Amino acid sequence: MEYRTLGNSPVQASAVTFGAWAIGGWMWGGSDRADAIEAIRASFDEGVTSIDTAPIYGQGHSEVLVGEAIKGIPREKVQLLTKFGMRWDTRQGDFAFHTTDNDGNPLDVFKYAAKESVIRECEDSLRRLGTDYIDLLQIHWPDKTTPVSETMEALEILLQQGKIRAAGVSNYSAELLKEARQTLAVASDQVPYSMVERSIEKELVPYCLETGTSIIAYSPLQRGLLTGKIKPDHVFAPGDHRPGTLFYRPENIRRINAFLDKIRPLAGDKGVSLSQLVIRWTIDRPGITVALAGARNAAQAAENARAAAFSLAADERNLIDTALGELVLES
Template sequence: MEYRQLGESNVKVSAITFGAWAIGGWMWGGAERKDAREAIRASIDKGVTSIDTAPIYGQGTSEEIVGEALEGIQRDKVQLLTKFGMTWEGTKGTFGFSSTDNSGKAIDIYKYAGKESVIRECEESLRRMKTDYIDLYQIHWPDATTPIEETFEALLRLQEQGKILAAGVCNYNAEQMKQADAVIKLASNQVPFSMVERSIEKELVPYCIENNKGILAYSPLQRGILTGKIKPGHKFEAGDHRPTTKFYQPDNIARINAFLGLIKPLAESKNATLAQLVIRWTIERPGITVALVGARDANQAIQNAKAIDIKLAPEEIDFINKHLYALSLV
């Protein structure tokens, strides 16, 4: 495995990091708790020492599973990355959207990052994960109702108390990062990035490179479609959010699969899967520190970790990019 520093912080993370959204079950059609624990342990065995989760993933379920999976594992051998600022209890902040929890109960999601709420959320995350500190604490989405300075003063307090080691953001633009960085030195920004979703390369990537901030790329497999396993007519489980997204519209599924067919021979020449080739391409991209990749069971976790073994020559990256830039989505 390769390990990379997050900005100027003291936190070092595995270049392939376990993304724990799906194991929370919420918006992913459910998940098996036992399989999820085994997936995390299998990842750690393969050198994937960093786990990224959030309270909203299953309304506490994902963090609880992470805590269960890490029982008996030396705490300083792993890095826990979690978030705050998406609440399903109360109506403070900016309304996000309506959803249902894992039991089918209707819930409303709000983006709220007031100081006292942040501190309370941190305590609850520590409890769920059965730990006394969080390696990277990240705001999940911008909260338009709370001044950025107030939010990050809370993180400064938590850092001074030793409850978090580093502060990060998710889904922030460059200007928002500047404001937060004036309060506490930011380590990173977690943003969507994949072969078919490269919008951050225009402004955010140059800013992060220039200011030495890490980028954690989430959905590098575009929630599964870049594995090549999602074909036109694919049937999704009830509660799965993916069919509502742009990339899962029938025409785009067909176009993406055609692109994958062009690069599949390269993956096969390296005895690798398409997913492994895509993950390796992602962490080779300028400015990208980490690829966050989810797994529902141990086998998926092991296959994800093996992506680190792939070596891509400059001309092979150029070959992928040539076909990628010709891909047109609707």
Template structure:
């Protein structure tokens, strides 16, 4: 495995980090808890020492699974990245969307990061994770109802108390990052980035490179789209959020498949799967520090971790990017 520091901190994380959203089951058609625990452990055995989770993933389930999986591992050998600011048990802040929990019950999701809420969320997360500190604490989405200053000062207090080591953000634009950085040393921004979603290259990437902030790329396989396993006519399980995304329209599946066929010979030459090739390409992009990759079982976790073994030359990266630039998806 390869490891990189987050921003200017001494926090080293695995370049392939375990993304535990799907492990929580919420919006992914449910979860098998024991399989998820095995997946995290299998990844750890291959050097994936960093796990990214959040309270909202399964309304606590993902954090509980993470806590269960790391029991018995020396705490300083694993890095826990979790979040705050998405409440399903509070009606303050900005209403985000309606959803259903893993039991099929209706829940309302709010984006809220008021001071007291942040502090309470941290306490709840520590209990679920079975730890006394969080390595990277990230606001999950911007909260337009709370000043960024108030939110970041709450995290600064948690850092002073030793409950949090470093502060990060998720889904922030450059202006929001600049504002947050006035009140706390931000080390990272977690944003969506994949071969078919590269808009951050225009502004967030240059800003982060210039100011030594790390980018944690989430959904680098675009929720399974870039694995080559999804063909036109694919049917999703009930409750799977992907069914409504434009990426998975039949025409886009067809176009993506055609692109993947062009780079498939390179994957075969490297004795790698398409998904592994995509992950390696992602972490080779300027400004991208780590790729967050989800797995719901041991086999997927092992495959994801093995992506680190692929070596790509500059010419090979250029070839993939050139083919990629020809791909156009319909929104």
């Protein structure tokens, strides 16, 4: 495994980090507790020392599972990354969306990152995770009802109190990141990035390279699509959010699978899976510090972790990039 420093912080994270959204069950059609805990522990055994979660993932369920999974591991050997600012227990802030919890009960979610809310959420996360500090605390989504400076001031307070080791943002544009950095030199920005979703390369990546801000890429496998295992007629579990997204339209699934067929021989030549090839390509991209890879069981977790165990030569990366240049998705 490779370990990389997050921005200007003291936190070193594994280049492949365990993404704990799916194990929360919410928006993924549920999850199995035992499988989730085994997935995290299998990931750790392969050298993945970092776990990224959030309170909204199962309304606390993901954080609780992460806390259970790391029991018995020396705290200094694991990095806990979590978030704040997606509240389902208040009607303050900027309304985000309607959803349901894991039991099917309706919920309204609000983006809210006022100072007192940030500090309260941090305390709640510490309790659920069973720890006395968080390695990286990130605002989950921008909150247009709270000044960016106020949110950053709350993070500065938590840094001074030792409740967090580093502060980050998530889903921030280059413009918002510049505004945040006027108050606090945040360590990272967590944003969507994959072979088929590369919009951050235009503005955000150059700015992060210029300022030394790390990029944490989420959904590098495009929520499972880039594994090559999803077909146009795939049947999703009730509550799974993926069928409603652009990339999961049947025609786009067909086109992406055709692209994957072009690079599949390279994976075979290197003795790796498509998933591993995709993750390796991602963590080799300019500006990308960490890629989050979710897993719902131990086998998936171990496979993802091993993406850092091999390298890609320049001509191999060029082969992938050429095939990508020929991929056109239906909008």
